[in-house]
Amino acid sequence: xxxxxxFYMNLAVEEAWKYQGLTYPNPAVGCTLRGExxxxxxxxxHHKAGEPHAEVNALKSAYYKLTQNKEIxxxxxxxxxxxxxxKNHNNIFKNCSLYSTxxxxxxxxxxxxxxxxxxQLGIKNLYIGVEDxxxxxxxxxxxxxxSGLHVRLHVSKEKCEDLLxxxxxxxxxxxxxxxxxxxxxxxxDGGIISSEASRKNVHAMRNVCDLLVIGGNTVRCDRPTLxxxxxxxxxxxxxxxxRQKEFDRSIPLFQVPNRKVIIESDFSLLKNYKNIMIExxxxxxxxxxxxxDYYLCYLAPAFGGxxxxxxxxxxxxxxxxxxxAEDIILWMKRRI
Amino acid sequence: xxxxxxFYMNLAVEEAWKYQGLTYPNPAVGCTLRGExxxxxxxxxHHKAGEPHAEVNALKSAYYKLTQNKEIxxxxxxxxxxxxxxKNHNNIFKNCSLYSTxxxxxxxxxxxxxxxxxxQLGIKNLYIGVEDxxxxxxxxxxxxxxSGLHVRLHVSKEKCEDLLxxxxxxxxxxxxxxxxxxxxxxxxDGGIISSEASRKNVHAMRNVCDLLVIGGNTVRCDRPTLxxxxxxxxxxxxxxxxRQKEFDRSIPLFQVPNRKVIIESDFSLLKNYKNIMIExxxxxxxxxxxxxDYYLCYLAPAFGGxxxxxxxxxxxxxxxxxxxAEDIILWMKRRI
Numbered sequence: 001x002x003x004x005x006x007f008y009m010n011l012a013v014e015e016a017w018k019y020q021g022l023t024y025p026n027p028a029v030g031c032t033l034r035g036e037x038x039x040x041x042x043x044x045x046h047h048k049a050g051e052p053h054a055e056v057n058a059l060k061s062a063y064y065k066l067t068q069n070k071e072i073x074x075x076x077x078x079x080x081x082x083x084x085x086x087k088n089h090n091n092i093f094k095n096c097s098l099y100s101t102x103x104x105x106x107x108x109x110x111x112x113x114x115x116x117x118x119x120q121l122g123i124k125n126l127y128i129g130v131e132d133x134x135x136x137x138x139x140x141x142x143x144x145x146x147s148g149l150h151v152r153l154h155v156s157k158e159k160c161e162d163l164l165x166x167x168x169x170x171x172x173x174x175x176x177x178x179x180x181x182x183x184x185x186x187x188x189d190g191g192i193i194s195s196e197a198s199r200k201n202v203h204a205m206r207n208v209c210d211l212l213v214i215g216g217n218t219v220r221c222d223r224p225t226l227x228x229x230x231x232x233x234x235x236x237x238x239x240x241x242x243r244q245k246e247f248d249r250s251i252p253l254f255q256v257p258n259r260k261v262i263i264e265s266d267f268s269l270l271k272n273y274k275n276i277m278i279e280x281x282x283x284x285x286x287x288x289x290x291x292x293d294y295y296l297c298y299l300a301p302a303f304g305g306x307x308x309x310x311x312x313x314x315x316x317x318x319x320x321x322x323x324x325a326e327d328i329i330l331w332m333k334r335r336i
Numbered sequence: 337x338x339x340x341x342x343f344y345m346n347l348a349v350e351e352a353w354k355y356q357g358l359t360y361p362n363p364a365v366g367c368t369l370r371g372e373x374x375x376x377x378x379x380x381x382h383h384k385a386g387e388p389h390a391e392v393n394a395l396k397s398a399y400y401k402l403t404q405n406k407e408i409x410x411x412x413x414x415x416x417x418x419x420x421x422x423k424n425h426n427n428i429f430k431n432c433s434l435y436s437t438x439x440x441x442x443x444x445x446x447x448x449x450x451x452x453x454x455x456q457l458g459i460k461n462l463y464i465g466v467e468d469x470x471x472x473x474x475x476x477x478x479x480x481x482x483s484g485l486h487v488r489l490h491v492s493k494e495k496c497e498d499l500l501x502x503x504x505x506x507x508x509x510x511x512x513x514x515x516x517x518x519x520x521x522x523x524x525d526g527g528i529i530s531s532e533a534s535r536k537n538v539h540a541m542r543n544v545c546d547l548l549v550i551g552g553n554t555v556r557c558d559r560p561t562l563x564x565x566x567x568x569x570x571x572x573x574x575x576x577x578x579r580q581k582e583f584d585r586s587i588p589l590f591q592v593p594n595r596k597v598i599i600e601s602d603f604s605l606l607k608n609y610k611n612i613m614i615e616x617x618x619x620x621x622x623x624x625x626x627x628x629d630y631y632l633c634y635l636a637p638a639f640g641g642x643x644x645x646x647x648x649x650x651x652x653x654x655x656x657x658x659x660x661a662e663d664i665i666l667w668m669k670r671r672i
Contacts, residue, residue, distance in 0.1 A: 001375075001401055039337075039374030065337055184633065184652070184666075185645040186522020297520065301652040301668055309521040309639045316520070316637040321657060321664055328657055328664070330520075332637055 001038065005127050008032045008040070008099045009156040013129070015045040016054065016101055016163055017320040020331060021177065021296065024208040024275040025049055027167030029102045031058040036095035036124075041065055049208075052078040055104055055114045059085055059093070059121070066092050082112045089121050097125035101160040103132040103141050119147035126151045129160025133168060162319045162333075169293055170274045176291050178278045179205070181298040187305025188281040194298045197325035200230045202298070207233025211273035215284045216242025216263075225252040226279075227259075235259045236277070239269050241287065267291055282309045292334070294319070299328040337374065341463050344368045344376070344435045345492040349465070351381040352390065352437055352499055353656040356667060357513065357541040357632065360611040361385055363503030365438045367394040372431035372460075377401055385544075388414040391440055391450045395421055395429070395457070402428050418448045425457050433461035437496040439468040439477045455483035462487045465496025469504060498655045498669075505629055506610045512627050514614045515541070517634040523641025524617040530634045533661035536566045538634070543569025547609035551620045552578025552599075561588040562615075563595075571595045572613070575605050577623065603627055618645045628670070630655070635664040 009032065016030030023029075023046055031054035033041040042061035046054040060081050063072050069088075075081050104114035104126075118126065126149050128141065145151050169175040179202065181193040194202075206212060207228040214226065219240055227235035237260040238253055245263050247254070254261055262269055270276055270291065278288050295316060316332040323329070345368065352366030359365075359382055367390035369377040378397035382390040396417050399408050405424075411417050440450035440462075454462065462485050464477065481487050505511040515538065517529040530538075542548060543564040550562065555576055563571035573596040574589055581599050583590070590597055598605055606612055606627065614624050631652060652668040659665070 002404070035373060035375075037371060037373035037375045039371075040376070068338065182520075182522075184518075184522065184635075185648070186518075186520065299520075301654050301666070303645050303648040303650050306646070310642070312521070312639040314639045318637050318659070318662065318664065321659060323654070323657060326654065328654065328666075330637070330664075 003038060005099070005152070006156045008034050008097075009101065009127060009129060010159065011040070011043045012045075012054070012099050012101050013156060013159045013163055014320070014322075015043050017322055017331065019045050019047050020163070020166065020320070021205040021277075022048060022208060024170065027102060027164055029054040029100065030163070031055045031101070032099040033058045033062040033093075034097040034099065041096065051076075052081055053105065053114050055098065055100055055118065056081050058098070059117070062096070063089070063092070078112060082117055085117065086120055091122060094122040094124065096123050097127065098123050099127045099155065101129040101156075101163055103128050103130070104144070105132065106143050115141075115143045119144055119149065123149065125149065127155045128153050129156055130154070130164055133171070166294065174270060174274050174276060175293055176270065176276045176278065176288075177294045177296050178280070178285065178288060178292045179296040179298075180279065180281055180285075181300065182308060183300050183302045183304055185303045185305070186308035188309070189307045190305035193300050193302075193305075195300065195325045195327050198298045198300075198327045198329070201324055201329075203228040203230040203233060205277060206236050207231055209236040209275050209277045211239055211270065211276045212236040213239045213241060213267075213270075213276065213278040213280075213284075213288070215280050216240055216244060216247075217283070218280065219247060219251060219253065223251045225256065227253075227256050237273070238262070239264060239267075241265070241267070241284070281307070282312065285309060286312065289314075289334070295330075295332040295334065297330040297332065298324075299330060301326060301328070339374060341435070341488070342492045344370050344433075345437065345463060345465060346495065347376070347379045348381075348390070348435050348437050349492060349495045349499055350656070350658075351379050353658055353667065355381050355383050356499070356502065356656070357613075358384060358544060360506065360544040363438055363500055365390040365436065366499075367391045367437070368435040369394045369398040369429075370433040370435065377432065387412075388417055389441065389450050391434065391436055391454065392417050394434070395453070398432070399425070399428070414448060418453055421453065422456055427458060430458040430460065432459050433463065434459050435463045435491065437465040437499055439464050439466070440480070441468065442479050451477075451479045455480055455485065459485065461485065463491045464489050465492055466490070466500055469507070502630065510606060510610050510612060511629055512606065512612045512614065512624075513630045513632050514616070514621065514624060514628045515632040515634075516615065516617055516621075517636065518644060519636050519638045519640055521639045521641070522644035524645070525643045526641035529636050529638075529641075531636065531661045531663050534634045534636075534663045534665070537660055537665075539564040539566040539569060541613060542572050543567055545572040545611050545613045547575055547606065547612045548572040549575045549577060549603075549606075549612065549614040549616075549620075549624070551616050552576055552580060552583075553619070554616065555583060555587060555589065559587045561592065563589075563592050573609070574598070575600060575603075577601070577603070577620070617643070618648065621645060622648065625650075625670070631666075631668040631670065633666040633668065634660075635666060637662060637664070
């Protein structure tokens, strides 16, 4: 039977996109574990910095699927899962193939090395989307080849590169994404647009952003809080882009403890930050066009509202289209 | 290892939605074939009336995947594939499980009975989304239970029902869907919106529609042809919804041979037709709201244009979100 490796890798890619924007300062990574007959044992992703890497989440799921041993479901830290698997794997992974959108890490950071774990579990084949350019984590690949694994690079390479781009960008300087919510008929005004699940997702992103950019008019009209209360998260620093520096300080965003609010008329402040979300609509879109890397649109399947993106002629490439409860979530880049 | 049957069924459902609107007078049906270890041997759908059913397409793909015998790839009619498989299957399917969104047909129509084929190939388990309410094709299930298969009904039942609804509706009276193309910012004007792949898809739907409804203003302004030339297909009859009966007869849609063009000020003509596409934007949307079953939106990831759906407050449920080249395709129903 001929194996379509891109099929398995694309499952990992799709799973990883669900956590794009949530893994900072780590990359979004997905992992599929394939059994010797081609069966899918697990499709998992890295969810959040400090939590297990995608490979560890996939090995945990696959272990449970193969053994029905519920003990592993009680383990949540990477250390616990590594230790448990090394002790109890009983060679169940020995004919398995592992697909990872990114080269498994070789360094011991917040979690032990994934490359080591993969080698010690006796996994047979490793398929990798892209190499890790982060020098401290790289070379998992070389370590694995030495240990006798069959390693193949660049499976679904372009898709894995699109997924990894934000990470490479914030490693190098900073990643800037523009997020908006709209209805199907393109409107961005008129009250709450997205589902509760989508709004929680945005709050989880704010929790890991170090700077949130917003327009002065939006602050004056909407009087927002712009925190991460729906996920009990940390409120990011705020840049209010405004020539007029006077604001009513009773607007909720000024009341949030442990956050800086800076009011400036340009984007020069961005140089001090790494993971930056811009929230806005038409006017902010035009002002920020030259500094935005990716666009993130929450699309609610509804008609209503009045105002949207007018007098702009841009085209986008959809990098990923996902579904969050009732809404569509689009990650895109602008075609140039 | 515990099997997640809905996972396999959902693959079949997703594949089938790609052909929703193209299978008339047959239903859109998907089929997944699972090997004894849980490996996916095939995920296929029914593409078009007169061509093989989903189960036959899946068995053909799986046979090739398992044997690498290219002979079967040269066979395109259901009869050829049935005959070949019955002669050459060599028990390769005997531990397989088949997932079909719809109960396999028991009658010999344009193609031989799928239920018979499944029984004779010795497939072990059959998972069905919904029973076939079409009396001439139904009872494939009973036939299969008699032959010793393990049959389980109602796997991912709701998803399979949404998929099957258009078929049940045109069997009973008629299925009406409202199709439009728009940009991400909600506009429907200003020239060609969708990708070539999306437009081909629409022409393929026109080819199997028996009536296409369009507004008088659109006919006067856009001077459309409304045929199926991109797929060398048959042009459907046209209902121009207009109180004003005078039209410039040099408008291309009047020149298409073998089509009726009827001009009326209401929808009473629809009673003579079974599979009806309405093409339009805001005004037609409001006029047809009470007679439309499903909505089909081609969403191009671009900003531009000026006019869209204004002063309407409806909400939708997304039944399926797919991707056709660069566009998003949404099948929806209106929330009431």
